[in-house]
Amino acid sequence: MRATTPQQDFIRGVWDENPVLIQLLGLCPALAVTNTVLNSLAMSGATLFVLLGSSLFISTLKKVIPYEVRISTYILIIATFVTIVDMALHAQAPSVYRDIGNFIPLIVVNCMILGRQEAFASKRPVGRALLDALGTAAGFTIAMLMMGTFREVVGSGTLFQDTRWAFNVFGPNYEPWVVMISPPGGFFTLGFILLFLGWWETRKAQKREIRHWPHSVRVTSRKEAA
Amino acid sequence: MSDEIRKNGVAPQEGKEEKDLPHREEVMPKDHETYTPQGGGAGTGSGPIQEVAAVGDSRVESPKKKSEAVTLHLVGPEIATAEAMGLTESAEGGAGPGAAPERPEVSSSRLLMTLGLAGAIAGALLVFVFLWSDPLIQAENARILRVAINEVLKGPDHFEKLFVLDGELTTQVPEGADTLGRVFLGYDQDGNPMGFAVVADGFGFQDIITVIFGYDAGAAQVLGMKILNQKETPGLGNKIEDQPFVGEFDGVDAPLDGVKPDRNTGASNQVDMITGVTISSKAVIRIINERIAEMGDLLAAYEPSGAGPTGATAGGGSGGEEEDR
Numbered sequence: 001m002r003a004t005t006p007q008q009d010f011i012r013g014v015w016d017e018n019p020v021l022i023q024l025l026g027l028c029p030a031l032a033v034t035n036t037v038l039n040s041l042a043m044s045g046a047t048l049f050v051l052l053g054s055s056l057f058i059s060t061l062k063k064v065i066p067y068e069v070r071i072s073t074y075i076l077i078i079a080t081f082v083t084i085v086d087m088a089l090h091a092q093a094p095s096v097y098r099d100i101g102n103f104i105p106l107i108v109v110n111c112m113i114l115g116r117q118e119a120f121a122s123k124r125p126v127g128r129a130l131l132d133a134l135g136t137a138a139g140f141t142i143a144m145l146m147m148g149t150f151r152e153v154v155g156s157g158t159l160f161q162d163t164r165w166a167f168n169v170f171g172p173n174y175e176p177w178v179v180m181i182s183p184p185g186g187f188f189t190l191g192f193i194l195l196f197l198g199w200w201e202t203r204k205a206q207k208r209e210i211r212h213w214p215h216s217v218r219v220t221s222r223k224e225a226a
Numbered sequence: 227m228s229d230e231i232r233k234n235g236v237a238p239q240e241g242k243e244e245k246d247l248p249h250r251e252e253v254m255p256k257d258h259e260t261y262t263p264q265g266g267g268a269g270t271g272s273g274p275i276q277e278v279a280a281v282g283d284s285r286v287e288s289p290k291k292k293s294e295a296v297t298l299h300l301v302g303p304e305i306a307t308a309e310a311m312g313l314t315e316s317a318e319g320g321a322g323p324g325a326a327p328e329r330p331e332v333s334s335s336r337l338l339m340t341l342g343l344a345g346a347i348a349g350a351l352l353v354f355v356f357l358w359s360d361p362l363i364q365a366e367n368a369r370i371l372r373v374a375i376n377e378v379l380k381g382p383d384h385f386e387k388l389f390v391l392d393g394e395l396t397t398q399v400p401e402g403a404d405t406l407g408r409v410f411l412g413y414d415q416d417g418n419p420m421g422f423a424v425v426a427d428g429f430g431f432q433d434i435i436t437v438i439f440g441y442d443a444g445a446a447q448v449l450g451m452k453i454l455n456q457k458e459t460p461g462l463g464n465k466i467e468d469q470p471f472v473g474e475f476d477g478v479d480a481p482l483d484g485v486k487p488d489r490n491t492g493a494s495n496q497v498d499m500i501t502g503v504t505i506s507s508k509a510v511i512r513i514i515n516e517r518i519a520e521m522g523d524l525l526a527a528y529e530p531s532g533a534g535p536t537g538a539t540a541g542g543g544s545g546g547e548e549e550d551r
Binding site: 035064065066067068069072073076077079080083084087088090091092094176178181182 | 329332336337340341344345348351352355356358359360362363366370459460461462
């Protein structure tokens, strides 16, 4: 196992291995509930709670859980936290729950969460596991907000809709791109974000690349080769 | 070069190409060479491990500091995925229960006990959360229903809950009896019945639409309508929730007749449908008509038991356990 510093454990999930933008995990919520900023934030909060809770428990109990039943135990722990968050959200924020309630139980099968447990929390000390959970949740939140902000601004012409800070971005005469708040809009948005990130990474790679003789032959980056 | 290999899926080309173009070896980074065979379609389950190992090797070998950093970054997800799938654990050989290469046999009773115990603890925890959240959820649902009844009956002073039982309306339900449904009878301040609030649902364009409507059984007139739940297309179908359409239902004679706005002759049973939202509009009208056809006689036959505020006042309705979704 590669040795890592606490900072690396945190920052890895935030950007370098961002669960949605780089690993392409947890796409179901990223596509389904990012039609407003508020919904994106609520889903991110729910995921943060589940990640932190299950990482804490699984990391603490890693010596107790037998290898053979570890996946079932992890799922059980994750499902418990998801059910708690489901009930709590329903009780505390019924209007948000109306919008995203159907997708809360699906956090159980979010491979981002099970992946962190299996790959990290089950092998590391509690503190590191919590840091990793925080970083992953932060990365998830960043991706969700990127999508949520774009889709809400373009698809509804508003920002922070359903909150007290709601305002019209383009004024009252804006005709919203309704498609952006419907499911296809989620795919479009994610596609364009990934396209942009890919282009950006490639450009960065090209700037660094060392030119050999003959200069006409370009060193292809790994991404291009793949 | 590697694009071609990928497309053709033929690994041996690699050797040929290298022979043909000897200078390639200099140009290509070292890691590229180790990478291509995998692209040639080895196609075994152990692929990710090999790949990760190859990347690790190349990182050590690579003399170019800068391109090394790029490579590392670009393969990030591959490492992460392999890690997530639990494939790299043995290669990395870390501590912990999952990573030990030779595990002692664990008795099945211990496995059962672990899972059983975990399940029991989780269950107990959820009971407490449920006990806390359920009253709040029920109260919220009751509040939503109360607001809806208030809206469709245009502000009753109070209302009472009636159950449909054996083809009759009754305020009391015998223990264990199956009720077919509920309606709410609203009274004005003087205790005169104002109309029934009836919940109905049926298929819309995408999913089931649930509406509540006020109905004056004596005059066979719809008093008002409100959508309780719908999943119609955002921006189109969900206009059925908005005021211009909802307002169409105030004081319309049953059975309703949905018409296009420019064909409205002013008859008392006509409801303007929304242009471009014909299916959802028709669905709402159909749902209401069907429920009136089903229950109209029953509601008309009901004699209010008395003017007394036996039912819930505006602050009551505590028993309204109507699901809101």
